[in-house]
Amino acid sequence: MAVLAIMTAWHEKMFQNSQFTQKITSLTILLAVLLGIAASFMNFQARHINWQIWEQNKSEFFFEETPLFTTMDAGFFLGIAGHLKSGQTIDDYQTLRSFPSNQYDPKLTQKTERSPPLLATTIAYFAEDSSPQSLLTTGNKIIPYTAIITAIAVIIAFGVTGYWLEASVAAAGGGLSIAYYWRSSMGRIDTDQLNLGFMYFMFAMVMCAGRAKDIKWGLFFTVISGAVARLFMEWYGKPELIFMAAFSLFWLTFIISRDWRRILGLSAIFILISGAEIRNPFDTIYLLTELNQQNFVFSNVISTVTETSQVTVAGTLYKIAGSVFVGVLCMLGMILWALRHPVMAIAYAPLAGFALFAIVLGNRALFYSAPFFWFGGAYLAVLITRLTVYQFSARLGNLAQAFSISVSAAACASLLFFVWVTGPVNQLARPSIPVPVIKAMAEIKHISGGENSVVASWWDYGYASMLMNGLPTFT
Numbered sequence: 001m002a003v004l005a006i007m008t009a010w011h012e013k014m015f016q017n018s019q020f021t022q023k024i025t026s027l028t029i030l031l032a033v034l035l036g037i038a039a040s041f042m043n044f045q046a047r048h049i050n051w052q053i054w055e056q057n058k059s060e061f062f063f064e065e066t067p068l069f070t071t072m073d074a075g076f077f078l079g080i081a082g083h084l085k086s087g088q089t090i091d092d093y094q095t096l097r098s099f100p101s102n103q104y105d106p107k108l109t110q111k112t113e114r115s116p117p118l119l120a121t122t123i124a125y126f127a128e129d130s131s132p133q134s135l136l137t138t139g140n141k142i143i144p145y146t147a148i149i150t151a152i153a154v155i156i157a158f159g160v161t162g163y164w165l166e167a168s169v170a171a172a173g174g175g176l177s178i179a180y181y182w183r184s185s186m187g188r189i190d191t192d193q194l195n196l197g198f199m200y201f202m203f204a205m206v207m208c209a210g211r212a213k214d215i216k217w218g219l220f221f222t223v224i225s226g227a228v229a230r231l232f233m234e235w236y237g238k239p240e241l242i243f244m245a246a247f248s249l250f251w252l253t254f255i256i257s258r259d260w261r262r263i264l265g266l267s268a269i270f271i272l273i274s275g276a277e278i279r280n281p282f283d284t285i286y287l288l289t290e291l292n293q294q295n296f297v298f299s300n301v302i303s304t305v306t307e308t309s310q311v312t313v314a315g316t317l318y319k320i321a322g323s324v325f326v327g328v329l330c331m332l333g334m335i336l337w338a339l340r341h342p343v344m345a346i347a348y349a350p351l352a353g354f355a356l357f358a359i360v361l362g363n364r365a366l367f368y369s370a371p372f373f374w375f376g377g378a379y380l381a382v383l384i385t386r387l388t389v390y391q392f393s394a395r396l397g398n399l400a401q402a403f404s405i406s407v408s409a410a411a412c413a414s415l416l417f418f419v420w421v422t423g424p425v426n427q428l429a430r431p432s433i434p435v436p437v438i439k440a441m442a443e444i445k446h447i448s449g450g451e452n453s454v455v456a457s458w459w460d461y462g463y464a465s466m467l468m469n470g471l472p473t474f475t
Contacts, residue, residue, distance in 0.1 A: 027406070035413060062435075077119050084120060123189075143193055146197070160208055205221050205225035208225075242276035320373045321374070333379040348372065355373070381411045389404045444465070455469070
């Protein structure tokens with residue numbers, strides 16, 4: 001504690017009453033709301049433009065009147081959604097997968113009911129019926145709206161740290177970065193479309209819980225963050241992400257309250273509500289060299305999956321910021337913000353740290369860091385703007401603060417424009433399975449007739465096959 005006190009005193013001497021910190025006024029909130037609306041609309045409009053281009057090129061992106069998909073996992077979620085919509089269960093869907101190991105023993109009278117993924121449940125709720133056309137149309141049309149939800153979550157995450165103007169740039173830059181846009185554009189019916197939103201909103205509530213002065217507010221935000229974490233588990237089911245947030249809550253309460261009852265109590269409440277179970281984070285298919293299944297040993301070929309490919313430092317900056325130069329500036333801004341707010345920076349460190357995880361896990365986790373990098377870029381731009389305005393503050397008199405806020409908002413607005421014109425808005429990802437193959441999968445249903453047929457398929461093609469014809473797959 002003595003060491004912490006010395007470090008705190010040094011830090012306050014360096015940064016107190018400096019231009020590194022903004023003052024929140026009614027003008028700041030007004031301009032932040034306008035910028036936030038613009039950032040949210042940008043995320044929506046980018047996906048909507050995608051959909052318009054799809055409708056103008058139906059021969060490539062539609063099978064008859066059914067829109068297609070740009071990720072193989074789409075068939076998995078849509079297949080479960082179809083079963084739920086028709087009154088069946090996820091167990092009924094699982095019987096179609098991996099024939100014959102998933103076929104139920106007719107002697108068994110009870111089945112272990114599993115909870116379906118939240119994405120599949122959501123699609124089933126909004127779909128008109130269980131047909132592939134209805135499911136795929138619904139799955140695609142909700143993507144622009146999940147983009148808005150994600151943008152709002154990112155804005156809140158950085159807004160609660162006191163930087164509402166820069167938060168809008170984080171939402172726009174992160175949502176339209178190459179790292180995330182291709183994982184949330186039209187056709188990408190997968191959990192990634194809300195993973196970013198869940199992650200940042202969960203950390204935002206943890207930030208509020210950890211920094212709350214009143215224990216009642218701390219408990220209130222802990223319960224909310226735990227509830228969000230539970231929903232996140234239903235959506236994606238990765239407990240290691242939940243424990244990252246638990247670490248942040250532990251850190252914040254330790255540094256700010258230094259009350260062990262509060263530290264351990266809030267952390268325990270968060271974990272209990274989330275329902276996350278402790279697992280070995282290194283026991284993952286992305287790190288294993290071989291897989292053992294029923295006395296057989298298989299080589300792990302996960303490296304053949306595109307999203308696990310390794311990314312260089314330059315490639316990381318390009319995917320996040322669109323160019324290495326802009327990425328370096330964003331990183332510089334992150335470092336300056338971390339120096340000014342080390343406690344909050346350590347709490348949010350897992351979000352920025354995903355860029356480092358790309359070395360181990362490939363580029364699949366890279367998009368989690370994109371909003372943080374763009375927040376750093378916005379922080380740097382506003383800092384330079386405010387330092388410049390400060391040189392003329394004596395001449396401006398009472399208008400100095402309002403002028404500084406207005407110019408800072410203008411800098412953020414310029415960054416929003418930059419993100420839009422340099423982003424991949426008009427670029428398209430091609431369907432994962434071409435139209436002729438989808439057509440063949442649909443025809444299999446008629447070819448098989450009433451016989452007990454089974455389709456032999458590579459695993460991810462099997463998802464699409466089950467969606468189009470409802471037949472079990474031998475993988």
